[in-house]
Amino acid sequence: MAVFLTEKEKKKYKIYKKGSLPESNNILSHQAEACRRQETPPCLWLEGSFTLEAAVILPVMALFFVMILMFFRVMQVQMDVQKALDDTGRKLAVMAAQEGEDHEKIVGMAAANVLFKKNIKKSDNINHYVVNKVAGINLLKSKFTEDKIYLVASYGVKMPVWLPGKPYLKIRQHVICRKWTGWVEDNGNMEIWVYVAEKGSVYHTSRECTYLKLSISAVNYTDIKNKRNKYGEKYRECEVCAEKIKGKNTVFITDQGNRFHYDLNCGGIKRTIYMIRLSEVGNRKKCSRCET
Ligand SMILES: [Zn+2]
Ligand SMILES: [Zn+2]
Structure with a gap:
Protein backbone atom coordinates (compact mmCIF):
# COMPACT_ATOMS: atom_id res chain seq x y z
CA MET A 1 0.00 0.00 0.00
CA ALA A 2 2.71 2.38 1.03
CA VAL A 3 4.74 1.58 -2.03
CA PHE A 4 1.78 2.21 -4.24
CA LEU A 5 1.25 5.65 -2.73
CA THR A 6 4.87 6.59 -3.21
CA GLU A 7 4.67 5.62 -6.87
CA LYS A 8 1.52 7.67 -7.26
CA GLU A 9 3.22 10.64 -5.68
CA LYS A 10 6.08 10.38 -8.12
CA LYS A 11 3.65 10.27 -11.03
CA LYS A 12 1.91 13.35 -9.73
CA TYR A 13 5.22 15.11 -9.56
CA LYS A 14 5.91 14.26 -13.18
CA ILE A 15 2.57 15.63 -14.29
CA TYR A 16 3.13 18.83 -12.40
CA LYS A 17 6.55 19.27 -13.92
CA LYS A 18 5.10 19.15 -17.40
CA GLY A 19 2.46 21.74 -16.53
CA SER A 20 2.84 25.46 -16.28
CA LEU A 21 2.60 25.75 -12.50
CA PRO A 22 5.82 26.86 -10.83
CA GLU A 23 7.41 24.20 -8.68
CA SER A 24 7.27 26.34 -5.57
CA ASN A 25 3.46 26.32 -5.71
CA ASN A 26 3.34 22.59 -5.88
CA ILE A 27 2.35 21.12 -2.56
CA LEU A 28 4.41 18.01 -3.31
CA SER A 29 7.53 19.95 -4.25
CA HIS A 30 9.40 19.10 -1.04
CA GLN A 31 8.69 15.42 -1.56
CA ALA A 32 9.81 15.59 -5.18
CA GLU A 33 12.94 17.36 -4.08
CA ALA A 34 13.70 14.60 -1.64
CA CYS A 35 13.12 11.93 -4.32
CA ARG A 36 15.47 13.63 -6.68
CA ARG A 37 18.17 13.82 -4.07
CA GLN A 38 17.76 10.06 -3.45
CA GLU A 39 16.95 10.77 0.19
CA THR A 40 14.37 9.11 2.32
CA PRO A 41 11.09 10.62 1.17
CA PRO A 42 8.99 12.23 3.94
CA CYS A 43 6.03 10.08 2.91
CA LEU A 44 7.63 7.16 4.75
CA TRP A 45 5.58 7.92 7.85
CA LEU A 46 2.70 6.11 6.16
CA GLU A 47 4.70 2.89 6.12
CA GLY A 48 5.53 3.53 9.76
CA SER A 49 1.89 3.58 10.80
CA PHE A 50 1.31 0.24 9.10
CA THR A 51 4.32 -1.22 10.82
CA LEU A 52 3.01 0.03 14.17
CA GLU A 53 -0.38 -1.50 13.47
CA ALA A 54 1.11 -4.83 12.49
CA ALA A 55 3.57 -4.92 15.35
CA VAL A 56 1.50 -3.66 18.28
CA ILE A 57 -2.20 -3.40 17.62
CA LEU A 58 -2.65 -6.71 15.81
CA PRO A 59 -1.12 -8.85 18.58
CA VAL A 60 -3.17 -6.95 21.19
CA MET A 61 -6.36 -7.59 19.22
CA ALA A 62 -5.43 -11.24 18.73
CA LEU A 63 -4.80 -11.59 22.46
CA PHE A 64 -8.14 -9.97 23.18
CA PHE A 65 -10.03 -12.43 20.97
CA VAL A 66 -8.11 -15.39 22.33
CA MET A 67 -9.09 -14.28 25.85
CA ILE A 68 -12.76 -14.14 24.83
CA LEU A 69 -12.53 -17.63 23.33
CA MET A 70 -10.88 -18.72 26.58
CA PHE A 71 -14.12 -17.94 28.43
CA PHE A 72 -16.07 -20.32 26.21
CA ARG A 73 -13.45 -22.99 26.68
CA VAL A 74 -13.64 -22.60 30.48
CA MET A 75 -17.45 -22.57 30.34
CA GLN A 76 -17.56 -25.88 28.45
CA VAL A 77 -15.19 -27.51 30.91
CA GLN A 78 -17.21 -26.13 33.85
CA LYS A 179 -28.61 -37.28 52.23
CA TRP A 180 -31.76 -39.31 51.74
CA THR A 181 -31.98 -40.17 55.38
CA GLY A 182 -35.54 -38.99 55.97
CA TRP A 183 -36.56 -36.67 58.78
CA VAL A 184 -37.31 -37.00 62.44
CA GLU A 185 -40.72 -35.78 63.52
CA ASP A 186 -40.47 -32.73 65.74
CA ASN A 187 -41.70 -33.20 69.25
CA GLY A 188 -43.96 -31.15 71.52
CA ASN A 189 -43.58 -27.40 71.14
CA MET A 190 -41.82 -27.65 67.85
CA GLU A 191 -45.03 -28.44 66.08
CA ILE A 192 -46.85 -25.33 67.28
CA TRP A 193 -46.70 -22.58 64.73
CA VAL A 194 -47.30 -18.99 65.69
CA TYR A 195 -47.53 -15.73 63.80
CA VAL A 196 -45.37 -12.66 64.18
CA ALA A 197 -45.57 -9.33 62.47
CA GLU A 198 -42.41 -7.81 61.07
CA LYS A 199 -40.68 -5.93 63.90
CA GLY A 200 -43.52 -7.06 66.19
CA SER A 201 -42.80 -7.54 69.89
CA VAL A 202 -45.55 -10.11 70.42
CA TYR A 203 -46.49 -13.43 68.87
CA HIS A 204 -49.97 -14.48 67.90
CA THR A 205 -51.43 -17.92 68.24
CA SER A 206 -54.22 -17.14 65.83
CA ARG A 207 -53.90 -15.92 62.27
CA GLU A 208 -57.32 -14.34 62.71
CA CYS A 209 -56.09 -12.01 65.46
CA THR A 210 -57.40 -8.50 64.94
CA TYR A 211 -53.88 -7.16 65.32
CA LEU A 212 -52.77 -9.09 62.26
CA LYS A 213 -55.90 -8.43 60.26
CA LEU A 214 -55.95 -4.80 59.37
CA SER A 215 -58.90 -3.16 57.74
CA ILE A 216 -57.68 -0.08 55.99
CA SER A 217 -60.06 2.71 55.06
CA ALA A 218 -59.49 5.90 53.16
CA VAL A 219 -60.91 9.08 54.71
CA ASN A 220 -60.87 12.74 53.93
CA TYR A 221 -58.19 14.70 55.72
CA THR A 222 -60.74 17.23 57.03
CA ASP A 223 -62.79 14.45 58.68
CA ILE A 224 -59.83 12.97 60.55
CA LYS A 225 -60.45 15.09 63.70
CA ASN A 226 -63.86 13.50 64.18
CA LYS A 227 -62.71 9.93 63.61
CA ARG A 228 -62.02 7.57 66.52
CA ASN A 229 -60.50 4.11 66.40
CA LYS A 230 -61.86 0.90 67.90
CA TYR A 231 -60.60 1.91 71.34
CA GLY A 232 -61.92 5.47 71.16
CA GLU A 233 -58.51 7.03 70.43
CA LYS A 234 -57.94 9.98 68.18
CA TYR A 235 -55.85 9.58 65.03
CA ARG A 236 -52.48 11.32 64.99
CA GLU A 237 -50.16 11.91 62.06
CA CYS A 238 -47.84 9.00 61.22
CA GLU A 239 -44.21 10.01 61.75
CA VAL A 240 -42.94 7.73 59.03
CA CYS A 241 -44.86 8.86 55.98
CA ALA A 242 -45.44 12.47 57.06
CA GLU A 243 -41.78 13.14 56.36
CA LYS A 244 -42.13 12.14 52.74
CA ILE A 245 -45.65 13.08 51.73
CA LYS A 246 -47.79 15.76 53.29
CA GLY A 247 -50.85 17.79 52.50
CA LYS A 248 -52.83 15.13 50.73
CA ASN A 249 -56.61 15.23 50.86
CA THR A 250 -57.03 11.50 51.35
CA VAL A 251 -55.43 9.76 54.30
CA PHE A 252 -55.53 6.10 55.38
CA ILE A 253 -56.52 4.74 58.78
CA THR A 254 -57.12 1.35 60.38
CA ASP A 255 -59.64 0.36 63.04
CA GLN A 256 -56.96 -0.57 65.54
CA GLY A 257 -54.22 1.96 64.85
CA ASN A 258 -54.01 5.46 66.28
CA ARG A 259 -52.15 7.02 63.35
CA PHE A 260 -53.32 8.29 60.01
CA HIS A 261 -51.08 7.76 56.99
CA TYR A 262 -50.57 9.78 53.85
CA ASP A 263 -48.99 6.83 52.06
CA LEU A 264 -50.91 3.60 51.55
CA ASN A 265 -47.62 1.69 51.28
CA CYS A 266 -46.28 3.10 54.54
CA GLY A 267 -44.53 0.57 56.77
CA GLY A 268 -46.81 1.57 59.63
CA ILE A 269 -49.95 0.56 57.76
CA LYS A 270 -48.98 -2.68 56.09
CA ARG A 271 -48.27 -5.90 57.94
CA THR A 272 -45.78 -8.52 56.91
CA ILE A 273 -46.59 -11.67 58.82
CA TYR A 274 -44.23 -14.56 59.38
CA MET A 275 -45.17 -18.02 60.51
CA ILE A 276 -42.56 -19.35 62.94
CA ARG A 277 -42.19 -22.19 65.41
CA LEU A 278 -43.08 -21.50 69.04
CA SER A 279 -39.48 -22.34 69.96
CA GLU A 280 -38.25 -19.52 67.72
CA VAL A 281 -40.25 -16.64 69.25
CA GLY A 282 -37.35 -15.51 71.44
CA ASN A 283 -38.17 -12.49 73.58
CA ARG A 284 -41.57 -11.92 72.05
CA LYS A 285 -44.48 -12.09 74.47
CA LYS A 286 -47.82 -13.67 73.83
CA CYS A 287 -50.38 -11.32 72.29
CA SER A 288 -53.09 -10.25 74.71
CA ARG A 289 -55.68 -9.87 71.96
CA CYS A 290 -55.32 -13.43 70.76
CA GLU A 291 -57.77 -15.91 72.18
CA THR A 292 -56.49 -19.39 72.61
ZN1 LIG B 1 -47.40 6.14 57.81
ZN1 LIG C 1 -52.80 -11.48 68.52
Whole structure:
Protein backbone atom coordinates (compact mmCIF):
# COMPACT_ATOMS: atom_id res chain seq x y z
CA MET A 1 0.00 0.00 0.00
CA ALA A 2 2.71 2.38 1.03
CA VAL A 3 4.74 1.58 -2.03
CA PHE A 4 1.78 2.21 -4.24
CA LEU A 5 1.25 5.65 -2.73
CA THR A 6 4.87 6.59 -3.21
CA GLU A 7 4.67 5.62 -6.87
CA LYS A 8 1.52 7.67 -7.26
CA GLU A 9 3.22 10.64 -5.68
CA LYS A 10 6.08 10.38 -8.12
CA LYS A 11 3.65 10.27 -11.03
CA LYS A 12 1.91 13.35 -9.73
CA TYR A 13 5.22 15.11 -9.56
CA LYS A 14 5.91 14.26 -13.18
CA ILE A 15 2.57 15.63 -14.29
CA TYR A 16 3.13 18.83 -12.40
CA LYS A 17 6.55 19.27 -13.92
CA LYS A 18 5.10 19.15 -17.40
CA GLY A 19 2.46 21.74 -16.53
CA SER A 20 2.84 25.46 -16.28
CA LEU A 21 2.60 25.75 -12.50
CA PRO A 22 5.82 26.86 -10.83
CA GLU A 23 7.41 24.20 -8.68
CA SER A 24 7.27 26.34 -5.57
CA ASN A 25 3.46 26.32 -5.71
CA ASN A 26 3.34 22.59 -5.88
CA ILE A 27 2.35 21.12 -2.56
CA LEU A 28 4.41 18.01 -3.31
CA SER A 29 7.53 19.95 -4.25
CA HIS A 30 9.40 19.10 -1.04
CA GLN A 31 8.69 15.42 -1.56
CA ALA A 32 9.81 15.59 -5.18
CA GLU A 33 12.94 17.36 -4.08
CA ALA A 34 13.70 14.60 -1.64
CA CYS A 35 13.12 11.93 -4.32
CA ARG A 36 15.47 13.63 -6.68
CA ARG A 37 18.17 13.82 -4.07
CA GLN A 38 17.76 10.06 -3.45
CA GLU A 39 16.95 10.77 0.19
CA THR A 40 14.37 9.11 2.32
CA PRO A 41 11.09 10.62 1.17
CA PRO A 42 8.99 12.23 3.94
CA CYS A 43 6.03 10.08 2.91
CA LEU A 44 7.63 7.16 4.75
CA TRP A 45 5.58 7.92 7.85
CA LEU A 46 2.70 6.11 6.16
CA GLU A 47 4.70 2.89 6.12
CA GLY A 48 5.53 3.53 9.76
CA SER A 49 1.89 3.58 10.80
CA PHE A 50 1.31 0.24 9.10
CA THR A 51 4.32 -1.22 10.82
CA LEU A 52 3.01 0.03 14.17
CA GLU A 53 -0.38 -1.50 13.47
CA ALA A 54 1.11 -4.83 12.49
CA ALA A 55 3.57 -4.92 15.35
CA VAL A 56 1.50 -3.66 18.28
CA ILE A 57 -2.20 -3.40 17.62
CA LEU A 58 -2.65 -6.71 15.81
CA PRO A 59 -1.12 -8.85 18.58
CA VAL A 60 -3.17 -6.95 21.19
CA MET A 61 -6.36 -7.59 19.22
CA ALA A 62 -5.43 -11.24 18.73
CA LEU A 63 -4.80 -11.59 22.46
CA PHE A 64 -8.14 -9.97 23.18
CA PHE A 65 -10.03 -12.43 20.97
CA VAL A 66 -8.11 -15.39 22.33
CA MET A 67 -9.09 -14.28 25.85
CA ILE A 68 -12.76 -14.14 24.83
CA LEU A 69 -12.53 -17.63 23.33
CA MET A 70 -10.88 -18.72 26.58
CA PHE A 71 -14.12 -17.94 28.43
CA PHE A 72 -16.07 -20.32 26.21
CA ARG A 73 -13.45 -22.99 26.68
CA VAL A 74 -13.64 -22.60 30.48
CA MET A 75 -17.45 -22.57 30.34
CA GLN A 76 -17.56 -25.88 28.45
CA VAL A 77 -15.19 -27.51 30.91
CA GLN A 78 -17.21 -26.13 33.85
CA MET A 79 -20.45 -27.50 32.41
CA ASP A 80 -18.97 -30.97 31.99
CA VAL A 81 -17.54 -30.97 35.53
CA GLN A 82 -20.74 -29.58 37.04
CA LYS A 83 -22.86 -32.27 35.40
CA ALA A 84 -20.60 -35.01 36.73
CA LEU A 85 -20.61 -33.41 40.20
CA ASP A 86 -24.42 -33.16 40.24
CA ASP A 87 -24.81 -36.80 39.23
CA THR A 88 -22.26 -37.88 41.83
CA GLY A 89 -23.99 -35.86 44.56
CA ARG A 90 -27.40 -37.33 43.75
CA LYS A 91 -26.14 -40.91 43.66
CA LEU A 92 -24.28 -40.46 46.94
CA ALA A 93 -27.41 -39.00 48.54
CA VAL A 94 -29.37 -42.11 47.60
CA MET A 95 -26.56 -44.40 48.73
CA ALA A 96 -26.62 -42.67 52.11
CA ALA A 97 -30.12 -44.04 52.66
CA GLN A 98 -28.58 -47.48 53.27
CA GLU A 99 -26.13 -46.14 55.82
CA GLY A 100 -28.66 -45.78 58.63
CA GLU A 101 -29.52 -49.47 58.85
CA ASP A 102 -26.13 -51.06 59.40
CA HIS A 103 -24.28 -47.93 60.61
CA GLU A 104 -21.64 -48.41 58.02
CA LYS A 105 -20.15 -45.37 56.36
CA ILE A 106 -20.70 -45.95 52.66
CA VAL A 107 -20.67 -42.33 51.58
CA GLY A 108 -17.19 -40.90 51.74
CA MET A 109 -14.28 -39.69 49.72
CA ALA A 110 -13.63 -43.07 48.09
CA ALA A 111 -17.20 -43.51 46.87
CA ALA A 112 -17.30 -39.92 45.66
CA ASN A 113 -14.09 -40.35 43.66
CA VAL A 114 -15.20 -43.59 42.05
CA LEU A 115 -18.59 -42.17 41.07
CA PHE A 116 -17.14 -38.91 39.84
CA LYS A 117 -14.59 -40.61 37.59
CA LYS A 118 -17.40 -42.75 36.23
CA ASN A 119 -19.68 -39.79 35.59
CA ILE A 120 -17.24 -37.41 34.02
CA LYS A 121 -17.40 -37.65 30.28
CA LYS A 122 -14.07 -38.25 28.64
CA SER A 123 -14.75 -35.16 26.61
CA ASP A 124 -12.27 -33.39 24.38
CA ASN A 125 -12.71 -30.25 26.44
CA ILE A 126 -11.35 -31.85 29.57
CA ASN A 127 -8.58 -33.72 27.75
CA HIS A 128 -7.40 -30.58 25.99
CA TYR A 129 -7.80 -27.85 28.53
CA VAL A 130 -7.64 -29.31 32.05
CA VAL A 131 -4.22 -29.64 33.59
CA ASN A 132 -3.50 -33.42 33.92
CA LYS A 133 -6.83 -34.18 32.20
CA VAL A 134 -9.45 -36.06 34.27
CA ALA A 135 -6.84 -37.05 36.85
CA GLY A 136 -6.22 -33.33 37.43
CA ILE A 137 -9.71 -32.85 38.89
CA ASN A 138 -9.63 -33.59 42.62
CA LEU A 139 -12.39 -33.78 45.19
CA LEU A 140 -10.07 -33.43 48.18
CA LYS A 141 -11.93 -30.45 49.65
CA SER A 142 -15.23 -32.36 49.81
CA LYS A 143 -16.93 -32.82 53.18
CA PHE A 144 -19.44 -35.34 54.44
CA THR A 145 -21.54 -34.45 57.46
CA GLU A 146 -24.34 -36.25 59.28
CA ASP A 147 -27.01 -35.29 56.77
CA LYS A 148 -25.27 -33.39 54.00
CA ILE A 149 -22.75 -34.01 51.23
CA TYR A 150 -20.53 -31.13 50.18
CA LEU A 151 -18.67 -31.99 46.99
CA VAL A 152 -15.91 -29.67 45.86
CA ALA A 153 -14.04 -30.20 42.59
CA SER A 154 -10.77 -28.28 42.17
CA TYR A 155 -8.77 -28.18 38.98
CA GLY A 156 -6.72 -25.98 36.72
CA VAL A 157 -7.47 -24.86 33.17
CA LYS A 158 -4.52 -24.20 30.88
CA MET A 159 -4.09 -20.58 29.85
CA PRO A 160 -4.14 -19.84 26.12
CA VAL A 161 -1.17 -17.52 26.45
CA TRP A 162 1.77 -17.56 28.75
CA LEU A 163 1.37 -15.10 31.62
CA PRO A 164 4.15 -14.75 34.18
CA GLY A 165 3.30 -16.37 37.51
CA LYS A 166 0.01 -17.80 36.24
CA PRO A 167 0.55 -21.14 34.55
CA TYR A 168 -3.14 -22.08 34.81
CA LEU A 169 -6.52 -20.81 35.95
CA LYS A 170 -7.67 -22.32 39.24
CA ILE A 171 -11.32 -23.35 39.27
CA ARG A 172 -13.43 -24.71 42.11
CA GLN A 173 -17.00 -25.99 41.77
CA HIS A 174 -19.42 -27.02 44.50
CA VAL A 175 -22.46 -29.19 44.97
CA ILE A 176 -24.40 -29.58 48.21
CA CYS A 177 -26.79 -32.52 48.52
CA ARG A 178 -28.89 -33.61 51.43
CA LYS A 179 -28.61 -37.28 52.23
CA TRP A 180 -31.76 -39.31 51.74
CA THR A 181 -31.98 -40.17 55.38
CA GLY A 182 -35.54 -38.99 55.97
CA TRP A 183 -36.56 -36.67 58.78
CA VAL A 184 -37.31 -37.00 62.44
CA GLU A 185 -40.72 -35.78 63.52
CA ASP A 186 -40.47 -32.73 65.74
CA ASN A 187 -41.70 -33.20 69.25
CA GLY A 188 -43.96 -31.15 71.52
CA ASN A 189 -43.58 -27.40 71.14
CA MET A 190 -41.82 -27.65 67.85
CA GLU A 191 -45.03 -28.44 66.08
CA ILE A 192 -46.85 -25.33 67.28
CA TRP A 193 -46.70 -22.58 64.73
CA VAL A 194 -47.30 -18.99 65.69
CA TYR A 195 -47.53 -15.73 63.80
CA VAL A 196 -45.37 -12.66 64.18
CA ALA A 197 -45.57 -9.33 62.47
CA GLU A 198 -42.41 -7.81 61.07
CA LYS A 199 -40.68 -5.93 63.90
CA GLY A 200 -43.52 -7.06 66.19
CA SER A 201 -42.80 -7.54 69.89
CA VAL A 202 -45.55 -10.11 70.42
CA TYR A 203 -46.49 -13.43 68.87
CA HIS A 204 -49.97 -14.48 67.90
CA THR A 205 -51.43 -17.92 68.24
CA SER A 206 -54.22 -17.14 65.83
CA ARG A 207 -53.90 -15.92 62.27
CA GLU A 208 -57.32 -14.34 62.71
CA CYS A 209 -56.09 -12.01 65.46
CA THR A 210 -57.40 -8.50 64.94
CA TYR A 211 -53.88 -7.16 65.32
CA LEU A 212 -52.77 -9.09 62.26
CA LYS A 213 -55.90 -8.43 60.26
CA LEU A 214 -55.95 -4.80 59.37
CA SER A 215 -58.90 -3.16 57.74
CA ILE A 216 -57.68 -0.08 55.99
CA SER A 217 -60.06 2.71 55.06
CA ALA A 218 -59.49 5.90 53.16
CA VAL A 219 -60.91 9.08 54.71
CA ASN A 220 -60.87 12.74 53.93
CA TYR A 221 -58.19 14.70 55.72
CA THR A 222 -60.74 17.23 57.03
CA ASP A 223 -62.79 14.45 58.68
CA ILE A 224 -59.83 12.97 60.55
CA LYS A 225 -60.45 15.09 63.70
CA ASN A 226 -63.86 13.50 64.18
CA LYS A 227 -62.71 9.93 63.61
CA ARG A 228 -62.02 7.57 66.52
CA ASN A 229 -60.50 4.11 66.40
CA LYS A 230 -61.86 0.90 67.90
CA TYR A 231 -60.60 1.91 71.34
CA GLY A 232 -61.92 5.47 71.16
CA GLU A 233 -58.51 7.03 70.43
CA LYS A 234 -57.94 9.98 68.18
CA TYR A 235 -55.85 9.58 65.03
CA ARG A 236 -52.48 11.32 64.99
CA GLU A 237 -50.16 11.91 62.06
CA CYS A 238 -47.84 9.00 61.22
CA GLU A 239 -44.21 10.01 61.75
CA VAL A 240 -42.94 7.73 59.03
CA CYS A 241 -44.86 8.86 55.98
CA ALA A 242 -45.44 12.47 57.06
CA GLU A 243 -41.78 13.14 56.36
CA LYS A 244 -42.13 12.14 52.74
CA ILE A 245 -45.65 13.08 51.73
CA LYS A 246 -47.79 15.76 53.29
CA GLY A 247 -50.85 17.79 52.50
CA LYS A 248 -52.83 15.13 50.73
CA ASN A 249 -56.61 15.23 50.86
CA THR A 250 -57.03 11.50 51.35
CA VAL A 251 -55.43 9.76 54.30
CA PHE A 252 -55.53 6.10 55.38
CA ILE A 253 -56.52 4.74 58.78
CA THR A 254 -57.12 1.35 60.38
CA ASP A 255 -59.64 0.36 63.04
CA GLN A 256 -56.96 -0.57 65.54
CA GLY A 257 -54.22 1.96 64.85
CA ASN A 258 -54.01 5.46 66.28
CA ARG A 259 -52.15 7.02 63.35
CA PHE A 260 -53.32 8.29 60.01
CA HIS A 261 -51.08 7.76 56.99
CA TYR A 262 -50.57 9.78 53.85
CA ASP A 263 -48.99 6.83 52.06
CA LEU A 264 -50.91 3.60 51.55
CA ASN A 265 -47.62 1.69 51.28
CA CYS A 266 -46.28 3.10 54.54
CA GLY A 267 -44.53 0.57 56.77
CA GLY A 268 -46.81 1.57 59.63
CA ILE A 269 -49.95 0.56 57.76
CA LYS A 270 -48.98 -2.68 56.09
CA ARG A 271 -48.27 -5.90 57.94
CA THR A 272 -45.78 -8.52 56.91
CA ILE A 273 -46.59 -11.67 58.82
CA TYR A 274 -44.23 -14.56 59.38
CA MET A 275 -45.17 -18.02 60.51
CA ILE A 276 -42.56 -19.35 62.94
CA ARG A 277 -42.19 -22.19 65.41
CA LEU A 278 -43.08 -21.50 69.04
CA SER A 279 -39.48 -22.34 69.96
CA GLU A 280 -38.25 -19.52 67.72
CA VAL A 281 -40.25 -16.64 69.25
CA GLY A 282 -37.35 -15.51 71.44
CA ASN A 283 -38.17 -12.49 73.58
CA ARG A 284 -41.57 -11.92 72.05
CA LYS A 285 -44.48 -12.09 74.47
CA LYS A 286 -47.82 -13.67 73.83
CA CYS A 287 -50.38 -11.32 72.29
CA SER A 288 -53.09 -10.25 74.71
CA ARG A 289 -55.68 -9.87 71.96
CA CYS A 290 -55.32 -13.43 70.76
CA GLU A 291 -57.77 -15.91 72.18
CA THR A 292 -56.49 -19.39 72.61
ZN1 LIG B 1 -47.40 6.14 57.81
ZN1 LIG C 1 -52.80 -11.48 68.52
